[in-house]
Amino acid sequence: MTLSGRPFDDFRALVHSMPEASEAAAAAVRARDAQLTKPPGSLGRLEEIVEWLAAWQGKEQPALDRPTVVVFAGNHGVVAQGVSPYPPEVTRQMVANFREGGAAVNQICGTFGAGLKVFEMALDIPTKDITQDAAMSEAECAATMAFGMEAIAGADLVCLGEMGIGNTTPAAAVYFALYGGKAADWVGRGTGVDDEGLKRKIAAVERAVALHRDHLDDPFEIIRRVGGREIAAIFGAILAARIERVPVVLDGYVVCAAAAALRAVDASALDHCIAGHVSAEGAHREVLRRLGKPALLDLGMRLGEGSGAALSVGIIQAALACWKGMATFASAGVSDKG
Amino acid sequence: MTLSGRPFDDFRALVHSMPEASEAAAAAVRARDAQLTKPPGSLGRLEEIVEWLAAWQGKEQPALDRPTVVVFAGNHGVVAQGVSPYPPEVTRQMVANFREGGAAVNQICGTFGAGLKVFEMALDIPTKDITQDAAMSEAECAATMAFGMEAIAGADLVCLGEMGIGNTTPAAAVYFALYGGKAADWVGRGTGVDDEGLKRKIAAVERAVALHRDHLDDPFEIIRRVGGREIAAIFGAILAARIERVPVVLDGYVVCAAAAALRAVDASALDHCIAGHVSAEGAHREVLRRLGKPALLDLGMRLGEGSGAALSVGIIQAALACWKGMATFASAGVSDKG
Numbered sequence: 001m002t003l004s005g006r007p008f009d010d011f012r013a014l015v016h017s018m019p020e021a022s023e024a025a026a027a028a029v030r031a032r033d034a035q036l037t038k039p040p041g042s043l044g045r046l047e048e049i050v051e052w053l054a055a056w057q058g059k060e061q062p063a064l065d066r067p068t069v070v071v072f073a074g075n076h077g078v079v080a081q082g083v084s085p086y087p088p089e090v091t092r093q094m095v096a097n098f099r100e101g102g103a104a105v106n107q108i109c110g111t112f113g114a115g116l117k118v119f120e121m122a123l124d125i126p127t128k129d130i131t132q133d134a135a136m137s138e139a140e141c142a143a144t145m146a147f148g149m150e151a152i153a154g155a156d157l158v159c160l161g162e163m164g165i166g167n168t169t170p171a172a173a174v175y176f177a178l179y180g181g182k183a184a185d186w187v188g189r190g191t192g193v194d195d196e197g198l199k200r201k202i203a204a205v206e207r208a209v210a211l212h213r214d215h216l217d218d219p220f221e222i223i224r225r226v227g228g229r230e231i232a233a234i235f236g237a238i239l240a241a242r243i244e245r246v247p248v249v250l251d252g253y254v255v256c257a258a259a260a261a262l263r264a265v266d267a268s269a270l271d272h273c274i275a276g277h278v279s280a281e282g283a284h285r286e287v288l289r290r291l292g293k294p295a296l297l298d299l300g301m302r303l304g305e306g307s308g309a310a311l312s313v314g315i316i317q318a319a320l321a322c323w324k325g326m327a328t329f330a331s332a333g334v335s336d337k338g
Numbered sequence: 339m340t341l342s343g344r345p346f347d348d349f350r351a352l353v354h355s356m357p358e359a360s361e362a363a364a365a366a367v368r369a370r371d372a373q374l375t376k377p378p379g380s381l382g383r384l385e386e387i388v389e390w391l392a393a394w395q396g397k398e399q400p401a402l403d404r405p406t407v408v409v410f411a412g413n414h415g416v417v418a419q420g421v422s423p424y425p426p427e428v429t430r431q432m433v434a435n436f437r438e439g440g441a442a443v444n445q446i447c448g449t450f451g452a453g454l455k456v457f458e459m460a461l462d463i464p465t466k467d468i469t470q471d472a473a474m475s476e477a478e479c480a481a482t483m484a485f486g487m488e489a490i491a492g493a494d495l496v497c498l499g500e501m502g503i504g505n506t507t508p509a510a511a512v513y514f515a516l517y518g519g520k521a522a523d524w525v526g527r528g529t530g531v532d533d534e535g536l537k538r539k540i541a542a543v544e545r546a547v548a549l550h551r552d553h554l555d556d557p558f559e560i561i562r563r564v565g566g567r568e569i570a571a572i573f574g575a576i577l578a579a580r581i582e583r584v585p586v587v588l589d590g591y592v593v594c595a596a597a598a599a600l601r602a603v604d605a606s607a608l609d610h611c612i613a614g615h616v617s618a619e620g621a622h623r624e625v626l627r628r629l630g631k632p633a634l635l636d637l638g639m640r641l642g643e644g645s646g647a648a649l650s651v652g653i654i655q656a657a658l659a660c661w662k663g664m665a666t667f668a669s670a671g672v673s674d675k676g
Binding site: 103337 | 374375376377378379380381382383384423424425427428431432434435438439440441442444445446448449450529530618634635636637638639640641645649652653655656659660662663664665669670671672673674675
């Protein structure tokens with residue numbers, strides 16, 4: 001991976017050489033869809049979903065045998081700025097809860113038979129406080145991206161999620177660095193900070209972006225300096241999924257920070273991704289608008305853990321089941337339009 | 339059912355004596371929810387769904403063992419006005435397709451393990467052409483409502499759907515009669531009429547409502563005169579579900595015509611119902627706004643068959659799984675807010 005000795009440049013080259021969708025597979029899906037016993041277009045986005053699966057899997061018969069939710073957990077030095085109402089120990093406690101099957105995402109995966117993989121990343125060594133330093137060195141950030149690339153192995157659909165007390169602050173800093181405006185435009189209440197905590201979050205995001213302002217033209221530097229480990233890992237996971245032909249379902253506010261940075265490297269880099277849901281966390285709706293990704297679900301969720309993406313797996317399964325299982329006008333003896 | 343000899347009056351009495359939600363069951367759900375390993379409110383509408391299930395089942399431990407999609411099929415004399423691009427034989431052909439397992443709703447039910455019941459209602463004897471006559475006699479309409487009341491037996495969650503070539507025309511007439519405005523406000527393209535067909539639909543709805551205008555103050559008369567059998571049956575099914583303590587998921591444009599008429603009888607008559615999805619059929623979004631029912635899903639579907647309601651079953655299952663299966667802060671050893 002680090003052939004050039006400049007690890008970000010190797011990733012940059014990968015991003016610019018990503019494979020394209022299979023038009024042949026998409027056309028095969030459309031051809032069968034046109035024969036199914038329903039008015040054309042009447043399944044709406046369910047029809048688009050099957051075409052998307054086929055195009056990015058590169059299969060005329062798309063498969064959904066191993067849908068997998070992948071959750072990355074990280075800790076963040078910026079919690080020292082009082083940006084979360086929960087103590088940072090909760091990150092590790094929640095990872096244990098995932099392993100024991102007690103979190104929301106476990107129940108949602110269980111409902112739809114999706115797999116769940118949880119990766120904890122050096123929880124005992126939080127990233128540095130982004131208001132005072134870069135979160136990670138280049139070597140560390142690149143290694144974390146590479147780690148994320150490995151994490152999607154074996155899936156035929158991957159839903160990306162995260163856990164990390166304080167991580168809506170680096171996510172907000174990534175958006176502010178990418179999109180500008182005011183810091184307050186991108187900061188929400190996360191797990192539920194009060195008014196004073198919200199002011200501290202906004203101030204932390206302002207200070208972080210001001211500190212690193214001379215280096216934020218490069219999306220890789222944005223992730224390294226004001227991001228976090230789960231954001232870097234998700235960046236790598238999205239990239240690897242494209243290379244491995246695995247369609248991606250993005251979760252909410254934090255996951256999309258990684259996606260937004262990747263899209264800033266190459267405008268087509270998210271073409272294999274859909275947005276599972278729109279989060280209730282402040283700016284996520286505007287982020288999805290900028291990414292050009294209308295969400296499948298809009299249910300006021302703001303939990304993270306990949307929960308919104310995991311919930312959309314049921315929709316995707318139903319979409320594929322319709323396309324695979326429905327009778328055609330000819331086979332069912334149903335009259336087509338007169 | 340027809341003790342008074344005036345069948346609609348007996349139904350009216352039933353509507354005005356419907357049972358209320360169980361506040362105790364809802365409170366029990368909220369009490370457990372507050373202990374689960376997530377920030378308060380972070381599961382958004384999933385939290386509301388469980389409370390709704392408990393309140394209307396009247397159970398502190400809501401159940402979802404027998405979610406059932408119930409589809410009513412009817413034929414319509416108004417197809418003589420050229421309001422659908424499909425021939426009326428398709429209603430019976432699609433019922434056969436449901437029985438063979440080849441329709442979209444079969445695949446969606448299969449995905450989530452929901453039951454499917456299909457009731458065909460005198461398909462060989464279409465209702466009368468509403469532009470020339472009342473669709474049904476009072477006795478026939480009341481018998482159809484009573485038939486719909488029986489259809490929900492055995493379910494612990496019922497999704498209501500319909501099939502009937504031409505039935506978006508009587509549905510539009512019901513809305514126009516209930517809500518006024520212009521006929522064109524309520525008429526959409528249904529299964530896909532062309533511009534000329536759309537003009538014929540609008541004209542048919544205008545003529546039907548004009549013909550019956552002296553009798554449309556009463557929602558029962560609206561269903562009898564300008565509705566259809568599946569609309570009458572769904573009206574009965576919603577009412578029976580309330581009495582039997584079965585929460586209801588409404589499907590799209592046609593199902594909501596029955597719901598809208600029932601709500602016009604009593605403003606609280608739909609409190610046990612949620613909207614599974616918002617249809618791409620023209621006026622459905624405005625109808626849901628008037629009913630005060632924000633949809634769970636918004637996926638551009640416009641198929642009928644109960645397909646949008648059935649698709650939301652996965653969301654409801656996941657919501658209940660979270661509430662039942664998640665660990666509490668205490669049991670998982672996760673720190674609550676500091």
